[in-house]
Amino acid sequence: MVDSIISSRDVNIFYADKQAIFGVDMDILPNKVTAFIGPSGCGKSTFLRAINRMNDLIPICYMEGCMTIGGQDIYAPEVDVVALRAQVGMVFQKPNPFPKSIFENVAYGLRIHKMAAAKSEMDDRVEWSLKSAGLWDEVHDRLDQPGNSLSGGQQQRLCIARAIAIEPKVILMDEPCSALDPIATAVVEDLIDQLRREFTIIIVTHSMQQAARISQRTAFFHLGNLVEFNDTKTIFTNPVDERTQNYITGRIG
Amino acid sequence: MIDLSNKAGFDLAARNRAEWRFRLYGILAIAVSLLFLLTMVGNITSTASGALKRTEIAIEVDLGADNLDPDDLRAAPWGGIVKQGLRDMFPGITKRKDKKLLYKLASPEASFELEKIVTENPGLVGGVHKIWVSASDDLDLFIRGKVDPDLPEQKRRVTDDEITWIKSLENSGNIRRVINWQFLTNGDSREPEVAGILGALVGSAWSLGVCFILSFPIGIGAALYLEEFAPKNRLSDLIEVNINNLAAVPSIVFGLLGLAMFLGVMGLPRSSPLVGGMVLALMTLPTMIIAARAALKAVPPSFKEGALALGATPVQAVFHHVFPVAMPGMLTGAIIGMAQALGETAPLLMIGMVAFIVDIPTSIVQPATALPVQIFLWADAPERAFSEKTAAAIIVLLFFLIAMNLIAILLRRKLETRF
Amino acid sequence: MPSQNFDLTKHTRPKWLDRAIILLLSGFAAVAVLVTVGIVLSLIVESYEFFKRIPVREFLFGLKWSPQTAIRADQVGAEGAFGVIPLINGTLLISAIAMLVATPLGLTSAVYLSEYSSRRLRGWIKPALEILAGIPTVVYGFFAALTLAPFIRMTGGQFGLEIASESALAAGIAMGLMIVPLISSLSDDVINTVPQSLRDASYGLGATQSETIRRVILPAALPGIAGSLLLAMSRAIGETMIVLMAAGMAAKLSLNPLDAVTTITVQIVALLTGDQEFDSAKTLSAFALGLFLFMITLILNVFALGIVRKYQEQYD
Numbered sequence: 001m002v003d004s005i006i007s008s009r010d011v012n013i014f015y016a017d018k019q020a021i022f023g024v025d026m027d028i029l030p031n032k033v034t035a036f037i038g039p040s041g042c043g044k045s046t047f048l049r050a051i052n053r054m055n056d057l058i059p060i061c062y063m064e065g066c067m068t069i070g071g072q073d074i075y076a077p078e079v080d081v082v083a084l085r086a087q088v089g090m091v092f093q094k095p096n097p098f099p100k101s102i103f104e105n106v107a108y109g110l111r112i113h114k115m116a117a118a119k120s121e122m123d124d125r126v127e128w129s130l131k132s133a134g135l136w137d138e139v140h141d142r143l144d145q146p147g148n149s150l151s152g153g154q155q156q157r158l159c160i161a162r163a164i165a166i167e168p169k170v171i172l173m174d175e176p177c178s179a180l181d182p183i184a185t186a187v188v189e190d191l192i193d194q195l196r197r198e199f200t201i202i203i204v205t206h207s208m209q210q211a212a213r214i215s216q217r218t219a220f221f222h223l224g225n226l227v228e229f230n231d232t233k234t235i236f237t238n239p240v241d242e243r244t245q246n247y248i249t250g251r252i253g
Numbered sequence: 254m255i256d257l258s259n260k261a262g263f264d265l266a267a268r269n270r271a272e273w274r275f276r277l278y279g280i281l282a283i284a285v286s287l288l289f290l291l292t293m294v295g296n297i298t299s300t301a302s303g304a305l306k307r308t309e310i311a312i313e314v315d316l317g318a319d320n321l322d323p324d325d326l327r328a329a330p331w332g333g334i335v336k337q338g339l340r341d342m343f344p345g346i347t348k349r350k351d352k353k354l355l356y357k358l359a360s361p362e363a364s365f366e367l368e369k370i371v372t373e374n375p376g377l378v379g380g381v382h383k384i385w386v387s388a389s390d391d392l393d394l395f396i397r398g399k400v401d402p403d404l405p406e407q408k409r410r411v412t413d414d415e416i417t418w419i420k421s422l423e424n425s426g427n428i429r430r431v432i433n434w435q436f437l438t439n440g441d442s443r444e445p446e447v448a449g450i451l452g453a454l455v456g457s458a459w460s461l462g463v464c465f466i467l468s469f470p471i472g473i474g475a476a477l478y479l480e481e482f483a484p485k486n487r488l489s490d491l492i493e494v495n496i497n498n499l500a501a502v503p504s505i506v507f508g509l510l511g512l513a514m515f516l517g518v519m520g521l522p523r524s525s526p527l528v529g530g531m532v533l534a535l536m537t538l539p540t541m542i543i544a545a546r547a548a549l550k551a552v553p554p555s556f557k558e559g560a561l562a563l564g565a566t567p568v569q570a571v572f573h574h575v576f577p578v579a580m581p582g583m584l585t586g587a588i589i590g591m592a593q594a595l596g597e598t599a600p601l602l603m604i605g606m607v608a609f610i611v612d613i614p615t616s617i618v619q620p621a622t623a624l625p626v627q628i629f630l631w632a633d634a635p636e637r638a639f640s641e642k643t644a645a646a647i648i649v650l651l652f653f654l655i656a657m658n659l660i661a662i663l664l665r666r667k668l669e670t671r672f
Numbered sequence: 673m674p675s676q677n678f679d680l681t682k683h684t685r686p687k688w689l690d691r692a693i694i695l696l697l698s699g700f701a702a703v704a705v706l707v708t709v710g711i712v713l714s715l716i717v718e719s720y721e722f723f724k725r726i727p728v729r730e731f732l733f734g735l736k737w738s739p740q741t742a743i744r745a746d747q748v749g750a751e752g753a754f755g756v757i758p759l760i761n762g763t764l765l766i767s768a769i770a771m772l773v774a775t776p777l778g779l780t781s782a783v784y785l786s787e788y789s790s791r792r793l794r795g796w797i798k799p800a801l802e803i804l805a806g807i808p809t810v811v812y813g814f815f816a817a818l819t820l821a822p823f824i825r826m827t828g829g830q831f832g833l834e835i836a837s838e839s840a841l842a843a844g845i846a847m848g849l850m851i852v853p854l855i856s857s858l859s860d861d862v863i864n865t866v867p868q869s870l871r872d873a874s875y876g877l878g879a880t881q882s883e884t885i886r887r888v889i890l891p892a893a894l895p896g897i898a899g900s901l902l903l904a905m906s907r908a909i910g911e912t913m914i915v916l917m918a919a920g921m922a923a924k925l926s927l928n929p930l931d932a933v934t935t936i937t938v939q940i941v942a943l944l945t946g947d948q949e950f951d952s953a954k955t956l957s958a959f960a961l962g963l964f965l966f967m968i969t970l971i972l973n974v975f976a977l978g979i980v981r982k983y984q985e986q987y988d
Contacts, residue, residue, distance in 0.1 A: 054558070054561070054562065057558075057561065084564075084680050085561065085562055086563070094555065096553075099577075108573070112563070162559075163563065166564065268883070269880070276882070279784025283784060283797055287800055289804075290803060293807075296819050475697070475701040478697035478700060482698070497973075497977055498708075498973050498977070501906060501977075503969055504912065505910065505965070506910070507711070509714065509715060510714050513714030514710055567690070568689075596806075596807070596809070596810070597808070599809075603941070625808050625810045632814045632817065647810075647814060654807075654808070
């Protein structure tokens with residue numbers, strides 16, 4: 001039995017007086033890709049954003065219950081949300097490179113966390129990140145070009161490079177391929193599989209095929225409830241709950 | 254069969270005529286407004302064209318030792334030298350009254366001009382030289398045909414004798430017309446022929462400088478707070494309503510505030526660009542804040558989100574990623590605010606920037622006037638030549654306003670990033 | 673224990689720094705509020721001094737305005753008459769002329785621009801109209817005093833009318849054209865927020881375009897248009913330079929647009945320029961006028977902005 005890296009106990013999330021997540025208990029294993037699937041509005045993105053407290057930015061959103069990372073309650077008062085987000089990175093639905101050069105996009109996190117003292121160290125880390133994101137070969141000769149001059153798929157890999165540059169333990173991905181074409185999606189999916197050796201990855205996806213292709217564990221959300229959470233193979237071949245069965249066979253969704 | 258062209262009770266022709274009339278009203282309204290604009294600008298431009306050139310008169314002056322001491326040029330009787338020069342050109346004039354009239358051909362400022370020329374060219378001292386100085390405004394008007402010689406003598410500003418003299422000067426090549434650069438390089442004067450706008454321009458520049466230094470950072474700071482950091486509650490609503498209303502407060506009320514607070518309570522120097530700039534800053538502040546907030550709102554929230562997800566603090570996220578992107582928009586708003594401030598007159602009248610000031614101000618605490626105030630002052634002057642100067646000053650003011658607005662537009666085009 | 677070691681409390685950046693920056697920025701926002709407080713305070717304090725000498729009733733209901741500076745301290749009636757009615761009369765007369773000029777011009781051009789003109793034409797005409805708003809008012813004043821007023825006087829003379837060289841009409845016309853773009857661009861925005869479905873409904877019944885505009889769009893946009901007219905009115909009441917240069921100083925009760933009248937703003941300038949003792953009733957009366965002006969325009973603005981905001985919410 002491997003210890004879980006993230007655990008939630010009886011997590012309820014509300015938008016004003018509307019409840020979006022109902023009593024979710026979940027244990028996420030390190031160095032695995034965990035996929036959250038479910039119909040639109042089922043709360044999978046909300047739950048994902050609770051893991052690095054991005055929901056804090058929405059004034060009407062609040063949470064009950066306990067969410068821990070490495071045994072520490074991330075909603076404890078002494079926790080610095082900045083330190084939390086430095087260790088739980090995030091990649092968004094739409095690629096959002098900063099309007100700066102490719103190099104600066106990757107270097108930004110390193111700069112604000114003072115993770116590279118010398119110029120050469122910075123160069124090395126940026127190179128390592130871009131290589132890990134599988135982007136180095138495509139951009140190494142134009143690092144000073146603006147980040148948004150890249151294609152959509154490249155931009156998303158740049159955002160991944162930006163996230164891994166500061167070496168988080170966990171990377172949250174909120175439908176990272178939904179704005180990409182199939183070829184770019186395939187490249188990013190390969191990348192995610194590579195990255196799981198070093199990082200724990202949680203990915204929200206609306207595509208069941210994608211979840212089946214890249215994840216080892218899958219959680220199915222429905223109407224704010226965690227219906228079923230198991231090995232991906234089990235979920236797709238032998239689901240326990242009827243709702244899961246209906247969803248993966250396309251009867252609800 | 255249904256007749257689509259006419260149906261009982263539907264007078265389509267009348268309705269179409271009404272439609273056509275309605276459309277015409279709109280075109281007429283626009284035409285009237287634009288025609289007014291054209292008339293006003295055209296009228297002012299044509300008036301201003303009279304100030305484009307100035308008339309100079311050549312006087313033979315004797316700079317010999319009888320008249321001046323080369324070591325003490327300041328003490329020389331420059332006025333007397335000019336008068337003597339004029340007398341020498343018309344030896345036939347002997348009567349005191351006629352001489353006085355003769356002297357009026359040259360500007361009262363001619364003696365100062367002569368002093369300046371000789372001081373800058375000391376080589377002239379000792380000889381007799383032909384020197385060009387400003388002619389009086391009446392001579393200038395006559396030369397330009399603005400005086401009707403057919404009117405009875407008492408009804409015009411130029412007498413028959415003067416006309417004879419002017420004609421003879423003209424024939425001997427002693428009158429010339431030159432481009433009036435002095436208008437841009439001189440300070441104010443009681444004599445329209447030498448009055449210039451440099452003092453007012455410098456005063457406006459100092460005031461705008463103070464205004465910008467105060468209102469730009471405060472406006473941007475306030476906008477950043479309200480847009481990015483302020484909790485959304487009744488208080489921030491109140492501040493928002495307050496700013497919108499402040500933008501519509503009559504400008505003269507800001508002048509009263511300046512008079513009571515800056516001059517009365519704080520005792521800052523009256524008539525100074527410092528106080529003028531402060532009043533203008535308070536006045537442009539709402540414009541600045543509103544424009545800066547619009548610029549911040551236009552920045553996609555994904556930049557901020559991306560930075561926060563990397564562990565940037567909210568302050569870091571805003572200053573590293575939102576602020577730089579919004580900067581061109583904020584600058585554009587600032588330039589438009591500055592253009593408004595440049596044209597503003599009423600509040601400056603309140604704090605005394607309305608005095609007759611000849612010297613060019615050299616600091617923000619010296620008494621000064623501003624370009625629009627200068628226009629107001631000259632517009633009140635009775636001399637005809639001053640209305641030409643006023644119009645010319647308006648053209649200069651409009652030139653600066655157009656230039657500022659163009660810069661704002663170009664800046665927006667050039668720096669506008671598409672996301 | 674998990675193999676990973678998380679430190680969730682370390683600060684890479686001191687917290688006080690961010691707090692200080694936000695505090696500083698909130699201070700800047702407070703300046704905007706302080707300006708309002710400063711305006712209100714300075715107007716009220718000086719007006720209070722004034723009303724200690726001249727009763728509020730005399731100020732608000734007095735029919736005569738002729739502020740004097742006392743020659744002798746014990747002089748009877750040394751402080752002159754401070755009745756604001758003639759000034760209100762002049763202010764409203766000129767503003768009314770301005771609105772009479774600006775409302776039809778502004779509204780019809782707004783309708784034309786938003787309903788009839790092509791995109792390209794609109795792209796040219798709208799900025800051209802905005803130039804009218806960008807020209808400094810001192811320029812309008814100059815034009816009104818030196819060209820418009822003599823022209824009106826001359827034209828009137830041909831019909832045997834005796835017209836003062838400074839007339840409410842000249843100032844009012846110039847001011848009217850100045851506020852045309854204010855009305856047209858605000859009304860244009862308002863008309864554009866009327867939902868397309870209302871237009872479609874009217875066209876579907878066989879109405880012509882002008883019928884649709886007059887019977888459907890304008891009534892629907894009426895509150896917003898009223899708001900924009902109120903804002904324009906407030907602008908006209910607070911305008912200084914045009915009236916200062918073209919309307920004159922004579923405080924009288926007259927509704928004749930060909931008369932010379934004076935306004936609140938003109939009198940504020942007249943009272944405060946030139947030499948004056950800071951404490952005389954004459955000087956202080958300028959602040960009472962300022963307070964009066966501030967309150968009128970504030971009420972108009974709050975009312976107008978309220979209407980416009982409510983209107984916009986209706987179609988959001």
